[in-house]
Amino acid sequence: MRVDAFDFELPEELIAQYPAEPADSARLLEVRPDGLGDYGVPDLPRLLAPGDLLVFNDTRVIPARLVGHRDSVAIEATLHKATKDDGVWRAFARPAKRLRPGQVVRFGGDLTAEVQDKGEGGEVVLAFDRGGGSLLDALEAIGAMPLPPYIRGGEAETADRERYQTRFADKPGAVAAPTAALHFTDRLMGELADAGIGWTTLTLHVGAGTFLPVKADETADHVMHAEYGVIPAATAARINAARRAGGRIVPVGTTSLRLVEAAADDDGTLHPWAGETDIFITPGYRFRIADLMVTNFHLPRSTLLMLVAAFASLERIKTAYSHAVEAGYRFYSYGDACLLHPGAD
Secondary structure: OEHHHHOOOOOHHHEOOOOOOOHHHOEEEEEEOOEEEEEEHHHHHHHOOOOOEEEEEOEEEOOOEEEEEEOOEEEEEEEEEEOOOOOEEEEEEEOHHHOOOOOEEEEOOOOEEEEEEEOOOOEEEEEEOOOHHHHHHHHHHHOEOOOOOOOHHHOOOOOHHHHOOOOOOOEEEEOOOOHHHHHOOHHHHHHHHHOOOEEEEEEEOOOHHHHOEOOOOEHHHOOOOOEEEEEOHHHHHHHHHHHHOOOOEEEEOHHHHHHHHHHEOOOOOEOOEEEEEOOOOOOOOOOOOOOOEEEEOOOOOEHHHHHHHHHHOHHHHHHHHHHHHHOOOOEOOOOOEEEEOOOOO
């Protein structure tokens, strides 16, 4: 398909700069085959049914934005993907033109990294002087949260350390939050449990490529980024049991949906998983696990918009987004949510 089929105009004032307060007070647009419904996130317990199972991503965002220097040159680096070598990360650097392989960048404290390689578009490969928990501790001490550029120009505030993490955040490794889950508070989870709605978790470490617009003219020409994920055996068993009992599987966010679809058999059986996935879901894809999904409003020309168009139908998503603009819904990571029902164009 042509990528420009997934374009739309959005007034800048509808791009949320801060999350709703409290987080579960955000608006919720239900997108059904028979039309749209304007609700709030607190309505989810009555919009879902007993036996339904929510699937959350328990990745934790690391403070991946670093400021340092190479000799007298100030360098900013935003880590976006861990490599297979411990302590080695791909990163976007500014100004990358001042860096060459073999040079050392010194960050806050005593953290240093050697430039191993240099690619296109400002990307470099950084080999830090430590790995594992020691590197994570250093990032926690000196790094900043890597907010997307449409939120205050990417400049994080101290409070973003908490508000850009979901209540499920447990496994460090993401450089972007699975933002649909930001709406779920302890209070809402209690009300969902009271309504007979269950939940489980998996892990997909979200990379910065998730939010980038597709630059190709045709979706077939886009190279999807890969992300590392884990589906524990207990999670796979819980999802399979819920499906057998007639419950609906409701991934919360595109990351949860992508991982369950990547690990599922053609008959919809889910298996434990550990590895990278670069699954790219566009209209025409046959979903094997997801029955409903909760998600935020996504950027034009993004792989995330293509995914929701594949799930709910492109025409229905266009109608829903037009309504959301007219009704003043808040868009993107800190914005409002959708409850999507499946459909086909």
